[in-house]
Amino acid sequence: MKSLFLALFLLSSVVCQAQPAILKQDQKIMQMLDEVSEKNIEANVRKLVTFQTRHSLSDTLSKTTGIGAARNWIKSEMERYSRESGGRLKAEFDVFTQPADGRRITVPTVMKNVMGILPGTDPLDDRVFIVSGHYDSRASDVNDSKIFAPGANDDASGTSAVMELARVMSKHKFNSTIIFVAMVAEEQGLYGAANLAKRAKESKWNVAGMITNDIIGNTYGVETGLKDNRSVRIFSEGVPAAETPAEAAVRTSTGSENDGRARQFARYIKEVGERYVDQLDVKLIYRRDRFLRGGDHTPFSQAGFPGIRITEMNENFDRQHQTVRSENGVDYGDLPDFVDYAYTQKVAKMNLAALANLALSPREPENVGIVTSQLTNKTVLKWEKPKGESPAGYYVLMRETSSPTWEKKFFVTGTTAELNYSKDNYVFGVQSVDEEGHESLTVSPKPVR
Incomplete structure (x- = not known):
């Protein structure tokens, strides 16, 4: 799972350098827009x-x-x-x-x-x-x-x-x-x-x-x-x-x-x-x-x-x-x-x-936390799936503290993520996402042990 996670992260990084946070369009929504x-x-x-x-x-x-x-x-x-x-x-x-x-x-x-x-x-x-x-x-x-x-x-x-x-x-x-x-x-x-x-x-x-x-x-x-x-x-x-x-x-x-x-x-x-x-x-x-x-x-x-x-x-x-x-x-x-x-x-x-x-979209992930049990330059996030629901996965979002918008957005299927980026230097969030790519609102993590 860790190797898949890193591969997805690296792929997202390359994509986001050119066009941050641009994902596929849902044809049902496009039809509504045309109306x-x-x-x-x-x-x-x-x-x-x-x-x-x-x-x-x-x-x-x-x-x-x-x-x-x-x-x-x-x-x-x-x-x-x-x-x-x-x-x-x-x-x-x-x-x-x-x-x-x-x-x-x-x-x-x-x-x-x-x-x-x-x-x-x-x-x-x-x-x-x-x-x-x-x-x-x-x-x-x-x-x-x-x-x-x-x-x-x-x-x-x-x-x-x-x-x-x-x-x-x-x-x-x-x-x-x-x-x-x-x-x-x-x-x-x-x-x-x-x-x-x-x-x-x-x-x-x-x-x-x-x-x-x-x-x-x-x-x-x-x-x-x-x-x-x-x-x-x-x-x-x-x-x-x-x-x-x-x-x-x-x-x-x-x-x-x-x-x-x-x-x-x-x-x-x-x-x-x-x-x-x-x-x-x-x-x-x-x-x-x-x-x-x-x-x-x-x-x-x-x-x-x-x-x-x-x-x-x-x-x-x-x-x-x-x-x-x-x-x-x-x-x-x-x-x-x-x-x-x-x-x-x-x-x-x-x-x-x-x-x-x-x-x-699915409902937001619950109890989203950023683990603070030890001093480290890595960032560990964990959360729970919405009650009664099983999203296709989750987007973990990241940006510099000075950035107004999310700069990296990558997909995981589990309910944890470990990043080689320091929580001191970046801001993080988590969204639920379904198979069609509809994302929930972003939940900001709270400090947890």
């Missing part, structure tokens, strides 16, 4: 804009205008996808009453997230993956619930992408559960996400990863003049917001501040997204969100779940949170003609590739 429609994404964005405003305190009774009409339409689309999937997708409202906050919620208000739940087919797999965009909108005055607030890029683009994912993915079966969500009240204080994160926590959902797609349709930075339809940002925290003192002590002693679950999730999306989507450069941003800002993944992070934010590379602030107008020769406002739908389609495909690969 993601730029035309549908654009049609969804333009339909959402027709509701005039999707402000969270806007009209709930009209059939054509306001937040009520918008959420009813999104749910009706989810119900259509359900029928097309043979009833596998479950469309529902996540209903809650948001108390007045004296700031952006003036009176207690009934609010509704729109959810499409695609249950996993493996009864032993309790993993839940959540992918969202927020469907509410605003203009310059965040409390103006009646003014035209098209919100085409912020965030009809993210909502439309998630709807397209639900349409395509609901026709297929996955081991784990995927929940597609159009969140409400992001602009009022992340209230829709906070309610769903609370529900997930109280219901003891095993949320293995949460994605918010917020502002994913612009490719032109007006202030800088940069045009970029290749790059997309993923924001992730390194140190978990819900870290316990015991976990903090381990992190400090092992130097694992760059390997929290959200950061590992972001690395995974970059690796798999770039594996499947052409002309895509995923930029890992080492912040939970943009400078001094927040998004719908934040309440999930605070609840202890790995949450990440996906956002375009260059934001155009003339079109974000702006009342539609022309002023001093400059056009302001978040209108649908300014969304790059081919780029939005590309970001949607990145989401789909990562989610499908994850939801088809």
Whole structure:
């Protein structure tokens, strides 16, 4: 076994020098990617804009205008996808009453997230993956619930992408559960996400990863003049917001501040997204969100779940949170003609590739440890297979401490690995993998004797 292990390691080293972490593509996932429609994404964005405003305190009774009409339409689309999937997708409202906050919620208000739940087919797999965009909108005055607030890029683009994912993915079966969500009240204080994160926590959902797609349709930075339809940002925290003192002590002693679950999730999306989507450069941003800002993944992070934010590379602030107008020769406002739908389609495909690969994968290895019983320049890793499951094998990953992404990735069939590399100088991780090459999320080893 040791000779096989070394042969595989050496082979991987040669491959990874030229093209790190690029593995085979699953044709089922490729077929799903081919179904993601730029035309549908654009049609969804333009339909959402027709509701005039999707402000969270806007009209709930009209059939054509306001937040009520918008959420009813999104749910009706989810119900259509359900029928097309043979009833596998479950469309529902996540209903809650948001108390007045004296700031952006003036009176207690009934609010509704729109959810499409695609249950996993493996009864032993309790993993839940959540992918969202927020469907509410605003203009310059965040409390103006009646003014035209098209919100085409912020965030009809993210909502439309998630709807397209639900349409395509609901026709297929996955081991784990995927929940597609159009969140409400992001602009009022992340209230829709906070309610769903609370529900997930109280219901003891095993949320293995949460994605918010917020502002994913612009490719032109007006202030800088940069045009970029290749790059997309993923924001992730390194140190978990819900870290316990015991976990903090381990992190400090092992130097694992760059390997929290959200950061590992972001690395995974970059690796798999770039594996499947052409002309895509995923930029890992080492912040939970943009400078001094927040998004719908934040309440999930605070609840202890790995949450990440996906956002375009260059934001155009003339079109974000702006009342539609022309002023001093400059056009302001978040209108649908300014969304790059081919780029939005590309970001949607990145989401789909990562989610499908994850939801088809075995569960993560358990009790992953790095043996510290003696001082040595070698590294010994050991772990246990997921309960009730027998993966085809495991990938052991390795990178230098200064590297943002995994640099070596090699296969073993057992549950131990001995490396001629020092744990002082490198970072390691372990994934489960099935016969088709679907990898689980990476588990960071903890010190064990």
